[in-house]
Structure formats: structure tokens, C-alpha cells
Amino acid sequence: MRAIELTEFGGPEVLTWGKAADPAPAHGEVLIDVVAAGVNRADLLQRQGRYNPPAGASEIIGLECSGVVAEVGEGVRDWRVGDRVCALLSGGGYAERVVVPAGQVLPVPDGLDLAAAAALPEAAATVWSNLVMTAGLHAGQLVLIHGGGSGIGTHAIQLAVHKGARVAVTAGSAEKLARCAELGASVLINYREDDFVAAVRAEQSGANGPGADIILDNMGAAYLSRNVEALAKHGHLVVIGMQGGVKGELNLGALLSKWGSVHATNVRNRPATGVGSKAEIIAEVRRHVWPLIADGTIVPVVHAELPIAEAAEAHRMLDAADTFGKVVLRVREDAS
Numbered sequence: 001m002r003a004i005e006l007t008e009f010g011g012p013e014v015l016t017w018g019k020a021a022d023p024a025p026a027h028g029e030v031l032i033d034v035v036a037a038g039v040n041r042a043d044l045l046q047r048q049g050r051y052n053p054p055a056g057a058s059e060i061i062g063l064e065c066s067g068v069v070a071e072v073g074e075g076v077r078d079w080r081v082g083d084r085v086c087a088l089l090s091g092g093g094y095a096e097r098v099v100v101p102a103g104q105v106l107p108v109p110d111g112l113d114l115a116a117a118a119a120l121p122e123a124a125a126t127v128w129s130n131l132v133m134t135a136g137l138h139a140g141q142l143v144l145i146h147g148g149g150s151g152i153g154t155h156a157i158q159l160a161v162h163k164g165a166r167v168a169v170t171a172g173s174a175e176k177l178a179r180c181a182e183l184g185a186s187v188l189i190n191y192r193e194d195d196f197v198a199a200v201r202a203e204q205s206g207a208n209g210p211g212a213d214i215i216l217d218n219m220g221a222a223y224l225s226r227n228v229e230a231l232a233k234h235g236h237l238v239v240i241g242m243q244g245g246v247k248g249e250l251n252l253g254a255l256l257s258k259w260g261s262v263h264a265t266n267v268r269n270r271p272a273t274g275v276g277s278k279a280e281i282i283a284e285v286r287r288h289v290w291p292l293i294a295d296g297t298i299v300p301v302v303h304a305e306l307p308i309a310e311a312a313e314a315h316r317m318l319d320a321a322d323t324f325g326k327v328v329l330r331v332r333e334d335a336s
Contacts, residue, residue, distance in 0.1 A: 003060050003095035004311050009049030012312035020060060023092070023099040025073035030102050032085060035334050036118035036305070037093035038064040039314045039327040040151070041218075041241065042268065047315065053091040054269050061311075062093020063268060066108060066118035067331075076102045084108040088121040088278055090268055094311060096331060101272045103279030106286055109294040114334045119300040119326035121282075123155040124289050125267050126240060129281045130216060131156060132163075132288075134263050135236035139164025141213035142205040144196070144230060146223065148185060149176035151326035152240070154301040156216055157183040159289070162297055168203065168212065170196050172321060179324055183301075200230040208232040211258075216240065221248030231260045239264040301325030 005018035025031040043061045045051035053059060066086040069079050079085070079102060087105045092098040108117045131137040143160045147153045148169025160167045161184035168187030169180045177188040189199045201210045211232035217223055222244025227237050228251060235258060255262065271277045292298040303325045306314045314327045 001096040002308075004062075004308065006047060006059070006061060009047065012047070012315040014047065015061075015311045015315065017309040017311070020095060023058070023097055025071055025076075025099045027074045028076060028102055029073040029099045030069055030076060030079050030085075030087075030105055031071040031073075031097060031099050032065065032067040032087060032105075033070045034065045034067040034093065034096055034098055034331045036066050036115040036331060037062045037095075037308070037329045038118045038120075038122060038151070039311075039318050039329060040064070040122050041243070041318065043094075044315055044318060057090035058092030058098070060092045060095050060098075062091060062095070062098070063089050064118060064121040065089060065093040065098055065331075066114040070097065072102075078102060079105060084114065084117075086114075086117040086121050088125050088267070088282055090278075094308065094329065101279065103273060103277075104282050106282060106290065109290065112293070112300075115305050115328050115330055116300045116302055118328050119151060119302050120155075120293065121285075122267070123151050123300075123326070124285045124293075125278070125281045126152055127156045127159055127216075128285050128289055129267060130238045130240055130263075130265060131160065131214060133281070133284065134265060135214045135238050137163050137165060137214060140206050141165045142168060142187075142200070142203055142211070142232065144168045144170075144187075144200055144212040144215045145185075146170045146191075146196075146216065147218045147241075148180040149324045150218065151301070152216075152218070153180070154183060154325050155298065157185050158298040159292075160184075162292060165213075166203070168200055175322075176324055197226050197230045205232040208234055211235060214238065219244035221245035224248035225251060225254075228254050228258075228260065228262075231258050233258050233260075235260045237262045240266065302328055304328070305330055
């Protein structure tokens with residue numbers, strides 16, 4: 001099959017459209033003819049040699065895809081050849097075909113384009129597992145989402161608003177903040193000009209006083225101390241990215257004074273099945289989020305769709321200041 005090859009680590013130019021061995025489904029796995037693959041910041045880190053796949057996962061980049069079921073392995077009961085699906089992957093998405101455990105596959109809602117569906121699994125799994133399963137998101141809370149214009153951010157805004165929360169976002173331009181407002185964000189913070197701690201502390205969070213009940217953070221070390229300052233009492237800081245570094249100083253006294261908690265999680269390295277697994281998250285997403293996708297309450301926000309052979313340009317685009325939402329790679333036309 002054709003696939004994006006990574007023969008060395010480096011800049012976007014190391015990504016080439018080459019060949020790879022054809023995968024075959026093992027017991028409990030599904031083989032998908034890939035129509036499109038979502039591009040994620042983790043892909044950029046893997047290209048740079050900073051985020052290796054979990055043991056046993058495909059070395060091919062790509063954490064989500066959409067397509068059509070081509071074959072099912074022994075023991076698979078819920079999927080049939082020809083089903084239109086999207087899937088959460090541990091790797092392998094930038095290719096014509098990929099195998100994935102059946103528990104990580106989702107049906108594509110009627111009427112949704114397969115390219116748009118490729119932008120959903122990673123964002124939906126990350127947002128639901130962190131905001132709801134980890135931090136206990138519920139109505140009346142104030143949620144601060146760093147990087148509101150990202151694929152994760154645009155999905156998180158919509159979910160939090162649906163759950164009845166007020167949403168604060170940070171972004172780097174007035175244009176991005178305006179688009180976040182269109183999705184439902186009400187506290188708009190330009191991180192290039194404004195102090196997000198002061199902006200969030202100026203907001204009341206119900207019984208927990210000023211600050212954010214939940215902070216979804218993609219920066220890591222650079223924002224650690226200020227995020228703790230921005231928390232309301234009993235607040236949850238959930239770190240899902242390290243764009244601002246991996247080592248920071250944590251003021252335990254400040255955290256203790258707020259009865260606060262800090263969580264650091266990812267989806268990729270979770271086990272396939274069991275408690276806290278990818279399958280558990282996907283089952284939750286299908287039950288709670290997929291109806292919202294189907295009725296248009298939550299929409300995938302896609303900035304651009306490029307041919308798979310232009311994966312290098314897609315990586316450059318994801319890093320560009322004006323990109324809003326996801327970038328998707330088209331692998332083949334949808335013939336379903």
C-alpha cells in the first residue's frame with residue numbers, strides 16, 4: 001500500500017508519500033480502507049522524534065482516520081465490510097489502509113462527509129475523557145480552554161456549552177477569538193495582550209468563587225503556576241499538552257489552599273481495553289457525543305483539506321498562526 005514514510009526525524013520536508021507493508025486484521029481488529037486522516041499536534045512531535053508510538057503500534061504517523069471497512073478479523077461482531085466508519089488510532093492513519101481494534105471504531109453519522117469525520121475521533125476522545133471523565137464537567141461551571149482555535153479547543157467549546165458551562169478561551173488573535181465566540185465562548189482572552197489569570201479571576205464560578213472550575217491546558221510547564229492561580233476552589237487543571245515545556249514549578253501551597261487538583265493525561269498510551277482504556281472512552285463518546293454530532297449540536301471544524309501527498313504542507317499549516325480547527329489529509333475519494 002501507499003503511506004507517508006518517515007525515514008528520518010526533522011522538519012515537514014521529511015514526510016514523503018511512499019510505500020509500506022499491507023496490514024491485516026488480527027483477532028478483534030478491523031481493516032479500514034482510509035479515505036481521510038486527521039492531522040494532530042502529536043503527529044508533528046512524532047515527525048520530530050519527540051513522541052514515539054506505543055509498543056506494538058504502527059510506526060506510520062496518524063492518530064485518527066475515516067474510511068470504509070474492508071475486512072474484519074475473527075471475533076468482530078459489530079462491524080461489517082462496507083460500513084462507513086471513523087477510528088481512534090495509536091498510529092497508522094497516514095496510509096491507504098490501517099488496522100484498529102474494533103472497540104476504537106465509530107460509525108459515521110448519516111449525512112456527514114467522510115473527510116469531516118476524520119477530524120472527530122481524537123478531539124472527541126480527548127475532550128470527553130478529560131473534561132467529563134476526569135474533571136467532572138457539569139452545568140454552571142466556568143471552563144478555561146487554552147488554544148481555543150485548535151481542533152481540541154473548537155470541539156471542547158461546543159461540548160462545554162452544551163453541558164451548560166460558561167467557556168473562557170485563550171487565542172492569539174481577535175479573529176480567532178471572534179470565531180470562538182461564534183462557537184459559544186463568552187470570555188475571550190488574547191494571550192498576546194491580556195493576562196489570562198486576571199481575566200479568569202474576574203469571573204465568578206458559582207459557589208466556588210472567582211476563577212475557573214476546569215482548565216484544559218495544552219501548554220504544560222509554561223502555564224503551570226499561572227493556571228493554578230486561575231483555578232477556583234475545588235478546581236481541576238487538566239494538562240493535555242506540553243507546547244510550553246515539560247518541567248515547571250508547582251506551588252503546592254497555592255494548590256492546597258484551593259483544594260485543587262492537577263491531572264496530566266493522554267489518550268494514545270492508554271490500553272486498548274479495560275478501565276480507562278481507549279475502548280471505554282470510545283464507548284462513552286458514542287453514547288454521549290455522537291448524538292450531538294448527528295443532530296448538528298457539535299460540528300467538526302475543518303480549516304483545510306489537502307491531498308495525502310501534501311502531508312508536509314499540512315504539518316506546516318497546523319503550525320500557522322491563522323489556522324482555526326483541524327487540518328485533514330485526503331487519502332482517496334469516497335466511493336461509498
